[in-house]
Amino acid sequence: MNDRDSERIAGILESEGYLNTDKVVDADLIVVNTCSIRQKAEDKFFSQLGRFKGLKKRRPALKIAVAGCIAQQMGMAIIKRAPYVDYVVGTQNIHAFKDLNALNSQIITEDNPQILELNFRSKRKNTLKALVNIMYGCNNFCSYCIVPFTRGREKSRASEDIINEIKELANKGYKEVMLLGQNVNSYKGDVSFAGLLRYIDSIEGIERIRFMTSHPKDLSDDLIEAFGRLKKLCEHIHLPLQSGSSRILQLMNRKYTYEEYLEKIQRLRGRCPDIAITSDIIAGFPGETEEDHNLTLKALKDIEFDGLFTFKYSPRAGTAASRLPEQLDEDTKDRRLQEINTLQDEITEKKNKRLIDSYLEVLIESPSDRAGFDFMGRTRTNKIVYVNSKNSIPYGSILKIQIKKANRHSLEADVERP
Numbered sequence: 001m002n003d004r005d006s007e008r009i010a011g012i013l014e015s016e017g018y019l020n021t022d023k024v025v026d027a028d029l030i031v032v033n034t035c036s037i038r039q040k041a042e043d044k045f046f047s048q049l050g051r052f053k054g055l056k057k058r059r060p061a062l063k064i065a066v067a068g069c070i071a072q073q074m075g076m077a078i079i080k081r082a083p084y085v086d087y088v089v090g091t092q093n094i095h096a097f098k099d100l101n102a103l104n105s106q107i108i109t110e111d112n113p114q115i116l117e118l119n120f121r122s123k124r125k126n127t128l129k130a131l132v133n134i135m136y137g138c139n140n141f142c143s144y145c146i147v148p149f150t151r152g153r154e155k156s157r158a159s160e161d162i163i164n165e166i167k168e169l170a171n172k173g174y175k176e177v178m179l180l181g182q183n184v185n186s187y188k189g190d191v192s193f194a195g196l197l198r199y200i201d202s203i204e205g206i207e208r209i210r211f212m213t214s215h216p217k218d219l220s221d222d223l224i225e226a227f228g229r230l231k232k233l234c235e236h237i238h239l240p241l242q243s244g245s246s247r248i249l250q251l252m253n254r255k256y257t258y259e260e261y262l263e264k265i266q267r268l269r270g271r272c273p274d275i276a277i278t279s280d281i282i283a284g285f286p287g288e289t290e291e292d293h294n295l296t297l298k299a300l301k302d303i304e305f306d307g308l309f310t311f312k313y314s315p316r317a318g319t320a321a322s323r324l325p326e327q328l329d330e331d332t333k334d335r336r337l338q339e340i341n342t343l344q345d346e347i348t349e350k351k352n353k354r355l356i357d358s359y360l361e362v363l364i365e366s367p368s369d370r371a372g373f374d375f376m377g378r379t380r381t382n383k384i385v386y387v388n389s390k391n392s393i394p395y396g397s398i399l400k401i402q403i404k405k406a407n408r409h410s411l412e413a414d415v416e417r418p
């Protein structure tokens with residue numbers, strides 16, 4: 001979501017005549033787009049900001065703007081702490097970058113329903129894969145999470161706007177879209193989320209559709225049915241579990257039990273046996289006992305996710321979980337995180353090894369960032385494939401390739417004749 005916002009901010013600034021520079025000392029304007037999902041992100045931001053203080057002193061004409069979730073959450077408090085910041089632009093007010101000088105306040109963080117209609121030029125980072133917002137905000141209030149406070153209430157874009165944006169992307173040669181929303185299943189445009197997928201599936205030129213993220217509590221039958229049926233919908237779902245203990249899930253306000261989650265996984269796999277499932281886990285939520293933690297480890301063994309994003313619980317100001325009395329010490333959280341990661345690493349590697357010799361569809365995306373390989377691509381299940389080829393392969397090609405080797409985080413293949 002932040003990456004997409006950065007693309008839009010860059011696009012707006014470019015259409016206002018700004019040029020991008022890699023050298024911070026050359027900049028007339030520095031925009032820091034921030035994340036506040038965990039304390040670590042917030043700490044990184046303030047240390048980064050500190051480095052700009054000297055620049056501003058030497059060159060008072062330099063403007064510094066802070067955008068994103070920390071901007072939304074802290075507002076004026078940022079300028080109190082760092083008086084050399086000129087503007088604080090919240091998550092729903094990106095349009096302010098159109099004319100910063102015209103702002104009558106340094107802080108702009110109000111609710112803005114017009115976010116849905118904003119259609120400024122954006123400077124996309126990738127030429128094959130595009131991020132497309134389908135909704136903004138979140139109404140779920142999971143007890144640990146700051147997103148509902150920093151991104152506001154759910155707002156869905158009209159399907160027509162989304163489809164027009166994707167048609168335009170297809171015309172420009174984009175092959176893949178990643179639909180973005182905190183919880184795509186609560187998409188409430190003029191069609192259901194599954195309905196939206198059906199429309200997008202028919203757009204010529206687009207070959208792959210992905211989305212992020214789907215909340216397990218309302219993963220609909222309609223969506224499960226779409227897997228394996230819609231040609232372009234990739235066989236991958238990111239479905240955050242958070243904990244394998246139903247007691248902790250309740251404290252997290254996730255609104256599903258572990259058993260209900262498992263049942264959804266079984267239905268997804270029943271519908272689409274090769275689907276890759278990835279997830280998020282939080283280690284050390286307040287009050288998590290050794291028994292709860294063991295249930296999470298057991299869940300990982302039972303489900304065998306294709307990959308996992310793991311997070312050490314981080315108390316966020318204003319959230320319900322931060323007020324729970326039984327906050328765990330850092331050592332316990334660190335150890336549990338480590339145990340989760342070690343177990344999952346084995347599982348990921350084991351699952352990848354099962355793919356050796358199989359033929360998978362790979363979208364060739366870029367030159368290899370790893371020495372010894374020519375290209376990098378991804379399978380429909382979102383696994384990275386490093387490819388060797390004597391001949392050149394145009395980026396954007398989609399090939400069926402036999403997997404020769406599997407590592408923990410990637411697969412390897414040779415292509416004789418593309």
Ligand code: SAH
Nearest residue numbers: 144145182213240280281282311312313314
């Ligand atoms: N809307 C998405 C999640 C967005 S946040 C969803 O519900 O799936 C991405 C992940 O960050 C969450 O799934 C959670 O695992 C993690 N996370 C959020 N708040 C956190 C916190 N306070 N401490 C640790 N991890 C957190």
Ligand code: SF4
Nearest residue numbers: 138140141142145147
């Ligand atoms: Fe946060 Fe829960 Fe909303 Fe995801 S669904 S953004 S975890 S509150």
